[in-house]
Amino acid sequence: DTEVTQTPKHLVMGMTNKKSLKCEQHMGHRAMYWYKQKAKKPPELMFVYSYEKLSINESVPSRFSPECPNSSLLNLHLHALQPEDSALYLCASSQGIGLGQPQHFGDGTRLSIL
Amino acid sequence: QQQVKQSPQSLIVQKGGISIINCAYENTAFDYFPWYQQFPGKGPALLIAIRPDVSEKKEGRFTISFNKSAKQFSLHIMDSQPGDSATYFCAARKSNYQLIWGAGTKLIIKP
Numbered sequence: 001d002t003e004v005t006q007t008p009k010h011l012v013m014g015m016t017n018k019k020s021l022k023c024e025q026h027m028g029h030r031a032m033y034w035y036k037q038k039a040k041k042p043p044e045l046m047f048v049y050s051y052e053k054l055s056i057n058e059s060v061p062s063r064f065s066p067e068c069p070n071s072s073l074l075n076l077h078l079h080a081l082q083p084e085d086s087a088l089y090l091c092a093s094s095q096g097i098g099l100g101q102p103q104h105f106g107d108g109t110r111l112s113i114l
Numbered sequence: 115q116q117q118v119k120q121s122p123q124s125l126i127v128q129k130g131g132i133s134i135i136n137c138a139y140e141n142t143a144f145d146y147f148p149w150y151q152q153f154p155g156k157g158p159a160l161l162i163a164i165r166p167d168v169s170e171k172k173e174g175r176f177t178i179s180f181n182k183s184a185k186q187f188s189l190h191i192m193d194s195q196p197g198d199s200a201t202y203f204c205a206a207r208k209s210n211y212q213l214i215w216g217a218g219t220k221l222i223i224k225p
Contacts (some may be wrong), residue, residue: 004157042203043158048118049148056211062175090157099146100165105157 004106006091008049013110015081023074023091026093028106031075031097034066035090037108043090050073077104081113116141118206120216135219137204140185144214146207149178149189152218153200157210161202162189188220194223 004025013019018028023032030093035043049068057066063085065077074091088110092103119138127133137147146165150158164171164178164187171178177190191198204216 033211040201040218040220042205042218045212048210048211085190092135092157099207102148102160102163103213105150107155107157 004091004093004108006089006106006109010110010112011108011113012114013078013081017081018077021076021079021089021091022041022112023076023092023106024072025037025104027093027095027104028071029093029095031094031101032068032073033092033094033103034064034074035075035092035105037088043070047076048104053105058106078111081111083113086111086113115166116208116214118204118214118216120204120219122219123217124128124222126222126224129194129196131194131223133189133194133198133221133223135189135202135204136186137216137219138147138184138186139208139214141214142185143204143210144208147178147180147187147206149176149211150202150203150205152203158203162200191221194221196223196225199223213224 007022033035034046037043046060047066052068063080067075084105092105094103095101117211148163151161152158175192180187202219205213
């Protein structure tokens with residue numbers, strides 16, 4: 001079992017809905033990441049939080065809104081998504097941002113937009 | 115400059131054989147090269163990683179070979195098993211946060 005826990009595992013929502021994805025880690029990691037992965041493609045970085053502050057936003061549309069309430073939790077708030085946003089959303093964490101500190105991934109939330 | 119090119123796209127190997135996946139890069143500033151293994155319905159899991167000052171790293175049946183002058187690195191899976199069937203991604207560290215990922219290789223080990 002992965003040490004990065006993501007809920008829910010599956011989510012189906014309409015284009016007008018508001019929902020949130022949750023990610024939790026208890027490894028004491030201080031960097032947390034959101035990735036989007038389409039089928040048969042590598043993960044694409046969306047956001048990075050370091051010490052609970054947003055460090056990187058990879059030009060992600062505003063319909064995706066990240067939040068880091070504390071060092072163990074990471075949320076991704078979703079609103080007015082488009083069908084092309086259907087994908088696997090992965091959370092990852094790392095001890096820090098230095099060399100040789102690998103990113104540990106959760107198993108993702110499979111998101112389907114109707 | 116920022117790409118990592120991975121080949122082959124798919125690979126079928128007989129049980130007990132050697133699986134070899136190759137990656138090439140251009141940016142000499144990359145300083146860390148991990149390989150991730152991903153099973154269907156799961157997130158990527160770190161398999162093995164190497165720094166460019168090392169030419170080879172071995173962990174069990176998995177070996178990374180690194181050729182700094184050629185800007186290439188490869189994953190070798192010895193004695194491949196059906197349980198190794200997965201998608202493998204190479205990556206290169208661009209900065210403190212960012213990995214540049216290869217396109218992935220779907221590996222099938224035939225019993």
